[in-house]
Amino acid sequence: xxxxxxxxxxxxxxxxxxxxxxxxxxxxxxxxxxxxxxxxxxxxxxxxxxxxxxxxxxxxxxxxxxxxxxxxxxxxxxxxxxxxxxxxxxxxxxxxxxxxxxxxxxxxxxxxxxxxxxxxxxxxxxxxxxxxxxxxxxxxxxxxxxxxxxxxxxxxxxxxxxxxxxxxxxxxxxxxxxxxxxxxxxxxxxxxxxxxxxxxxxxxxxxxxxxxxxxxxxxxxxxxxxxxxxxxxxxxxxxxxxxxxxxxxxxxxxxxxxxxxxxxxxxxxxxxxxxxxxxxxxxxxxxxxxxxxxxxxxxxxxxxxxxxxxxxxxxxxxxxxxxxxxxxxxxxxxxxxxxxxxxxxxxxxxxxxxxxxxxxxxxxxxxxxxxxxxxxxxxxxxxxxxxxxxxxxxxxxxxxxxxxxxxxxxxxxxxxxxxxxxxxxxxxxxxxxxxxxxxxxxxxxxxxxxxxxxxxxxxxxxxxxxxxxxxxxxxx
Amino acid sequence: xxxxxxxxxxxxxxxxxxxxxxxxxxxxxxxxxxxxxxxxxxxxxxxxxxxxxxxxxxxxxxxxxxxxxxxxxxxxxxxxxxxxxxxxxxxxxxxxxxxxxxxxxxxxxxxxxxxxxxxxxxxxxxxxxxxxxxxxxxxxxxxxxxxxxxxxxxxxxxxxxxxxxxxxxxxxxxxxxxxxxxxxxxxxxxxxxxxxxxxxxxxxxxxxxxxxxxxxxxxxxxxxxxxxxxxxxxxxxxxxxxxxxxxxxxxxxxxxxxxxxxxxxxxxxxxxxxxxxxxxxxxxxxxxx
Numbered sequence: 021x022x023x024x025x026x027x028x029x030x031x032x033x034x035x036x037x038x039x040x041x042x043x044x045x046x047x048x049x050x051x052x053x054x055x056x057x058x059x060x061x062x063x064x065x066x067x068x069x070x071x072x073x074x075x076x077x078x079x080x081x082x083x084x085x086x087x088x089x090x091x092x093x094x095x096x097x098x099x100x101x102x103x104x105x106x107x108x109x110x111x112x113x114x115x116x117x118x119x120x121x122x123x124x125x126x127x128x129x130x131x132x133x134x135x136x137x138x139x140x141x142x143x144x145x146x147x148x149x150x151x152x153x154x155x156x157x158x159x160x161x162x163x164x165x166x167x168x169x170x171x172x173x174x175x176x177x178x179x180x181x182x183x184x185x186x187x188x189x190x191x192x193x194x195x196x197x198x199x200x201x202x203x204x205x206x207x208x209x210x211x212x213x214x215x216x217x218x219x220x221x222x223x224x225x226x227x228x229x230x231x232x233x234x235x236x237x238x239x240x241x242x243x244x245x246x247x248x249x250x251x252x253x254x255x256x257x258x259x260x261x262x263x264x265x266x267x268x269x270x271x272x273x274x275x276x277x278x279x280x281x282x283x284x285x286x287x288x289x290x291x292x293x294x295x296x297x298x299x300x301x302x303x304x305x306x307x308x309x310x311x312x313x314x315x316x317x318x319x320x321x322x323x324x325x326x327x328x329x330x331x332x333x334x335x336x337x338x339x340x341x342x343x344x345x346x347x348x349x350x351x352x353x354x355x356x357x358x359x360x361x362x363x364x365x366x367x368x369x370x371x372x373x374x375x376x377x378x379x380x381x382x383x384x385x386x387x388x389x390x391x392x393x394x395x396x397x398x399x400x401x402x403x404x405x406x407x408x409x410x411x412x413x414x415x416x417x418x419x420x421x422x423x424x425x426x427x428x429x430x431x432x433x434x435x436x437x438x439x440x441x442x443x444x445x446x447x448x449x450x451x452x453x454x455x456x457x458x459x460x461x462x463x464x465x466x467x468x469x470x471x472x473x474x475x476x477x478x479x480x481x482x483x484x485x486x487x488x489x490x491x492x493x494x495x496x
Numbered sequence: 497x498x499x500x501x502x503x504x505x506x507x508x509x510x511x512x513x514x515x516x517x518x519x520x521x522x523x524x525x526x527x528x529x530x531x532x533x534x535x536x537x538x539x540x541x542x543x544x545x546x547x548x549x550x551x552x553x554x555x556x557x558x559x560x561x562x563x564x565x566x567x568x569x570x571x572x573x574x575x576x577x578x579x580x581x582x583x584x585x586x587x588x589x590x591x592x593x594x595x596x597x598x599x600x601x602x603x604x605x606x607x608x609x610x611x612x613x614x615x616x617x618x619x620x621x622x623x624x625x626x627x628x629x630x631x632x633x634x635x636x637x638x639x640x641x642x643x644x645x646x647x648x649x650x651x652x653x654x655x656x657x658x659x660x661x662x663x664x665x666x667x668x669x670x671x672x673x674x675x676x677x678x679x680x681x682x683x684x685x686x687x688x689x690x691x692x693x694x695x696x697x698x699x700x701x702x703x704x705x706x707x708x709x710x711x712x713x714x715x716x717x718x719x720x721x722x723x724x725x726x727x728x729x730x731x732x733x734x735x736x737x738x739x740x741x742x743x744x745x746x747x748x749x750x751x752x753x754x755x756x757x758x759x760x761x762x763x764x765x766x767x768x769x770x771x772x773x774x775x776x777x778x779x780x781x782x783x784x785x
Contacts (some may be wrong), residue, residue, distance in 0.1 A: 145633070161625065256748070259748065260745050260746065260748060261745075263741075263744075263745035263748060264742050264745040266741075267738050267739075267741035267742035267744075267745060268734075268737070268738025268739075268741060268742070270753075270756075275748065277748070432747065444781065447781050448779075448781065451777070451779045451781075455643075456777070457775065457776065457777060457778065458777075458778050458779075458780075459777065459778070459779045459780065460780045461779070461780060461781050461782060462781075462782045463636070463780060463782060466632075466634065466636070466780060468630070468632035468633055468634070468638070470630040470631055470632055470638070471630045471632050471638050471640070471778055471780075472628070472630070472640050472776050472778050473778070474776065476643075476645075476775050476777075477725070477747075477748065478747060478748045480748060481748065481750055483776050486628060486630050486640065486778075487628050488628065488640060488776050496768075
């Protein structure tokens with residue numbers, strides 16, 4: 021007898037989406053200066069969710085002016101007062117987290133289980149953590165009276181829309197900066213809902229401004245002469261362009277870019293636990309994770325055993341409706357991203373790697389990609405070198421710890437890594453040698469507001485989270 | 497008899513990978529004192545010399561960055577001892593290079609030695625001020641520690657041939673990076689002599705590489721080099737610095753921009769330069785039974 025899961029969906033109505041959305045500038049919602057709009061869709065159904073103002077250079081101007089006007093008073097507030105605003109924000113996020121989780125899953129395509137259990141708790145925690153720093157900055161190790169930078173221009177990606185917003189806005193405000201934030205084109209809705217939270221919290225107008233739009237608005241924002249600090253999370257390619265554009269200016273820049281993390285499994289690892297970690301490392305959030313464990317390095321002696329267990333586990337993954345609480349893997353965020361994943365997966369086959377996916381029924385509408393793994397991957401293959409940003413795992417093997425380190429470090433990226441072994445000394449020996457900003461052991465894709473996140477090499481520079489995350493928003 | 501004795505002049509050479517080569521290009525340029533008197537012919541390093549220096553710095557990085565902080569401190573302290581012993585020579589070279597009085601040159605050299613001692617003492621402390629134990633909400637020991645960025649290209653200041661050089665170089669190597677330095681263009685001799693000090697101070701070959709020549713010729717090669725991880729633009733003017741920063745974006749080098757106003761090399765250096773070329777690595781080892 022076979023038991024089937026009964027559907028357990030959240031209601032889209034909980035998200036309460038308005039038919040149209042304006043830009044949030046100076047505490048008010050307004051249309052784009054040229055009246056242009058775009059639509060945002062649900063990637064799981066391709067249905068239009070709402071119409072959103074398409075901000076252009078003129079709107080960026082207005083938003084930067086509003087942030088500039090708000091800066092003197094906001095930065096002069098006693099830290100304890102700024103802290104209380106941020107505590108309010110954290111609390112309201114907690115109160116409205118069910119609504120925000122449903123909205124996030126609708127606009128982004130990620131499973132409700134993740135937006136509910138990972139994204140939203142981390143968003144609230146991040147505001148809560150940085151709220152407490154606002155009146156303790158002289159103790160942070162950046163001098164007796166560390167000063168804010170001014171207006172921060174922040175551009176965030178579509179993979180964790182609200183969480184990336186929190187990572188950007190919470191430390192910026194705690195340090196006394198004001199911000200103009202540009203959400204990703206395909207996921208503007210939670211950022212605009214956050215504007216409503218700012219309103220409820222009584223945040224002074226202009227302290228937070230949200231300009232929705234496409235790359236044009238982002239480019240205008242980072243290039244704007246009224247911006248003192250640029251923070252970007254996204255692809256290495258765009259990050260490179262921003263670094264180039266900011267050369268010769270006095271703007272402070274932090275970049276959180278791509279990755280091609282090695283998840284390294286030794287023969288003494290607790291294998292069932294490791295398989296869970298491999299799955300969460302690459303299939304969490306459809307693999308739309310810059311620190312995803314996209315290269316599995318497994319010790320040769322246990323490779324067959326690990327692969328058999330991994331395939332069994334992958335066959336149990338449920339792909340489908342993001343709002344269903346049973347769903348493990350949701351929709352790919354956009355048609356463009358789906359095309360990119362397909363192209364790289366095809367390159368993997370063409371270059372000689374062996375492709376495998378469990379049998380799984382994909383919905384007829386929307387953007388979907390079955391969880392996929394490649395074996396027989398060499399270090400020269402594109403699928404071992406390029407960031408796929410999808411649910412695609414490349415499996416390589418190694419014999420010795422030295423070989424594992426050499427293969428793990430053989431990438432221009434350096435964002436994260438994972439180590440699976442029962443031997444504590446080996447964890448630390450490996451961690452010492454891996455050129456990566458975050459090293460998990462016997463776990464993967466764990467985040468915490470107190471823990472600095474950011475990369476080595478072409479994964480960018482600067483840290484978000486923890487005491488280290490303050491530096492990005494202080495004049496030090 | 498001493499009046500008739502002809503002194504032995506020194507052939508100044510580059511310092512690459514622990515050796516003292518001439519420029520592979522065979523080029524030299526005239527170095528004069530502040531009054532225009534000829535002092536020496538310095539090697540005019542080529543772009544090939546710069547690439548060789550990067551190769552040497554990369555080769556030296558695993559061992560130097562893996563050296564214990566305590567030993568790195570001992571080795572760097574030894575450099576200060578050697579500097580002290582060569583004080584007379586440095587005073588003469590700095591006085592000629594910068595047109596300083598005897599007492600001013602003495603003060604500059606003394607400050608350079610003290611600066612080196614100061615940074616030697618930082619090697620085993622920097623992790624304690626730059627690191628953190630983070631109280632994550634889960635069963636993990638969460639530790640952030642600094643790791644050296646890698647190979648750092650340094651454009652030494654043009655206005656301070658020894659104290660300025662030491663002030664930018666010592667923090668780079670104290671934290672475990674290896675360095676390729678473009679010395680002050682018109683006053684390279686104290687820097688080249690520093691190479692002789694480093695060669696006799698237990699500093700492994702390749703940890704510090706010193707190139708004399710024209711910054712405008714050498715710096716673009718270093719800024720564009722894919723195996724250089726960071727660049728300190730202290731010695732570049734505003735225009736060159738902007739150009740180099742743009743080139744450095746190609747592999748997302750960490751860039752330290754020049755200050756807007758001239759730096760006071762005698763002032764308390766603070767920790768800014770120590771922390772400039774460090775990466776933060778956060779490790780999550782599990783707790784459990």
